Amino acid sequence: MTTVRNTENAGNAENTENTEAVEAVEGLPCPDCGHGVRERPVHRTRNRWGGAPPAPRPERWWTCPACGGVGHLRPGDGAMVAMRRLDPAGGGCPFCGEEECEVATAPRPDTDGFVRDWWVCLACGTSAPRRYRP
Secondary structure (H helix, E strand, C coil), X not given: CCEEEEXXXXXXXXXXXXXXXXXXXXXXXXXXXXXXXXXXXXXXXXXXXXXXXXXXXXXXXXXXXXXXXXXXXXXXXXXXXXXXXXXXXXXXXXXXXXXXXXXXXXXXXXXCCCEEEEEEECCCCCEEEEEECC
C-alpha cells in the first residue's frame, strides 16, 4: 500500500491519503474492449450541508478512452463493474437536469416480475436503486 503524508500547512493534524485505489484504476483492462482505463472523478454536488464543497463518491470510477465504457471498482473486493449508459431520450438526470450523464448496472430480474438496477448520475453524483417493470 502506498501512503502519501502531507503535513505542509496542516498545523498539528497530519493528513494521510491512501493512493492504492487510484493506482489500481489506471491501466486496468476495460471489460468491453480490453484497452486501459482511466480514473474518472465523480463527485456528490447535491445536498451538501452548510455549502460544503463537492465530495467524491466512495467508489473509484473509471472510463475507457477507446470505447467510451464507464464503470467503477466495487468497494471491498475491487472487482470492475461495467455500467450501461441510459437512453438520453429519458430527459436527463431528474436531480440536476444534465443529459447523457446517467449510467446503471445491468438489470437483474426480481422474484416478483420487476427488474432492479442501481442508477448513478455522473454529473451530480446522485445514485438510487431502481425497481421497474421490463
